[in-house]
Amino acid sequence: MKKTFKLFLILFFAFSVKVKAQDGFHFINKNKVHQQISFKLINNLIVIPLHLNDKKLHFILDTGVNKTILFNISQNDSIGLNNVKKVKLQGLGKGESIDALMSLNNNVSIKKIASKTETIYVILKDNFDLSSKMGTTIHGIIGYDLLKEFILKINYKSQTIDFYNPNKFKYRKCKKCEVFPLKLFRNKPYMNLKVQLDTIGNKLIDVKMLIDSGGSDAVWLFEDSKEDIKTPKQFFNDILGEGLSGAIYGNRSRMPKIKMGSFEIENPTVSFLDSLSTKNARTFKDRNGSIGAGILKRFKVWIDYPNKKITLKKSGSFSGGFNYNMSGLDVIYYGKQLVKEENVKSYSNNASAGGENSINFITSFSYKFKPSFIVNSVVENSPAEKAGLLKDDIILKINGKRSYEFTLNDIMFKFQQRDNKKIKIEVSRNGKK
Known part of the structure; x- marks a missing residue:
């Protein structure tokens, strides 16, 4: 997975604060x-x-x-x-x-x-x-x-x-679009859809989900918010993210299908929050979870709060797969580091007639600020922990390539590639490689 x-x-x-209009x-x-x-x-x-x-x-x-x-x-x-x-x-x-x-x-x-x-x-x-x-x-x-x-x-x-401008906008006819009503509760948008979990066979469960463009995951579900909503048998515990009041824990897994009207998305990733986070999140008691940007980015999206509706149209990335970072590493940006770079230039020395041509090299050095990255946390019993990585390890190289040649997105993508892929990481710990 x-x-x-x-x-x-x-x-x-x-x-609760009252402010003027x-x-x-x-x-x-x-x-x-x-x-x-x-x-x-x-x-x-x-x-x-x-x-x-x-x-x-x-x-x-x-x-x-x-x-x-x-x-x-x-x-x-x-x-x-x-x-x-x-x-x-x-x-x-x-x-x-x-x-x-x-x-x-x-x-x-x-x-x-x-x-x-x-x-x-x-x-x-x-x-x-x-x-x-x-x-x-x-x-x-x-x-x-x-x-x-x-x-x-x-x-x-x-x-x-x-x-x-909602007073002057007119929707164009779109055969490939589908319109869904929105329910706004405490100024947050909710929509109805269906999900299928492998714990209940082919049955589809009706759920009410927060539309959450600020969550990069595909789907969140609140366990026991409905009788059939349970964590699948195959899952792993992980830190799902950070909230204002600390780390958010839960179980990560997959589910067979999410159905939004006529749109069906197969094998999306799904996360189940721990009981405390679920309690805090369910200020709207009818809520069963969230759909995040991992789903939304597969569509062109029209968000229409004035008319309380959302319109979706498949985009080119609709059929793309869903990936998890199963390394157990949470890597973050660690500021700039000063890097010495060697610059080698060559030029030809054209000899006179009968002589030999030669190539000369000029070496110079320059100093540039480059990004650095550090291990923010390591999930217990993960591949990263078993390999011996620790919090505050500074990443020097990944598969022989210096870390400053990557962006943070590049590094996270490395942890999302094919199953059982081996990654070689060199770190600095307390000044030692």
Whole structure:
């Protein structure tokens, strides 16, 4: 069985605050009806550029959150925040609630789309360090506050999002598209679909699932949320991701099928949360789990909060397989390292008539900053633990190739390749190779 890198961003708020009505996001030009932006797809997650109070930042677009979160403020960032008060946040994981700030009436813009009245929740201590896990700087998460104002067309293949004015947008006829109603509960979108588990034969189970573009996995299910929802016999325990309140544990497996209307997706990966995370996640009691970006990226997706519906159309990657990272290694970005590189240039010395030609070499050296990577955790009884790898091992080489020649995505892909593939890793531990 194969496996994919995951990161889950599911937040729950342990407080209630009343704020005045917000103007919300809108096209700066009132006559404009469409705006396209480009995004980066990192670990299946959509990363968009935006400006917060005139500071350029990078946020994950996450349908699974109902608040805008800012959590990566360094000493080099100068973001003026307005009307600030202290609050508490509770997230998935086994830890306690954390301290945060709520800031009102902030200016947020994405190209020609803007709002001057946005409420931002600021995490004071970024315990799960999302930027290291993504391999690029991520400042926060945005969801409902942006999505509620527009109809969005998300094209994972071209990595573009089109924003449309819902009052002037008309859907084109599309024979290959299918429309599903959305139920919004606490400003998060849910849809009905069917799943098949190998514990119940060919039976299809009706489930209500959160649409979670901020989860890079394919499917989450909450064990015992229905009588037939059980972890399959073949599974392995793993860290599913990080929440605000610590690591999220559960069981990873596969299931025969997920059926969304006429669309059938075979052998997707599925994760079952531990009992504590399930309890925290099921604030909506009818919820049975989530479908994440591992499913969504196989479609062109129209998200339509104003009309409470979602439209799906198969994309070219629809039939691709689902992979797991079964190495047991959680590798993260570890900053820049200064690398000495040798540059060799050659030139010909053309001799005069009757002489011999010669080739001369000039060697020079340059110093460049390159990425480095470190082992963040090792899953118990995994291949990585059995091989002797430990937390805080710094990765030097993978299969003889220096680690700085990879991106974090490249490294995770190495752990998702064919079954029983052997990988040779050289690490630095306490200054020794």
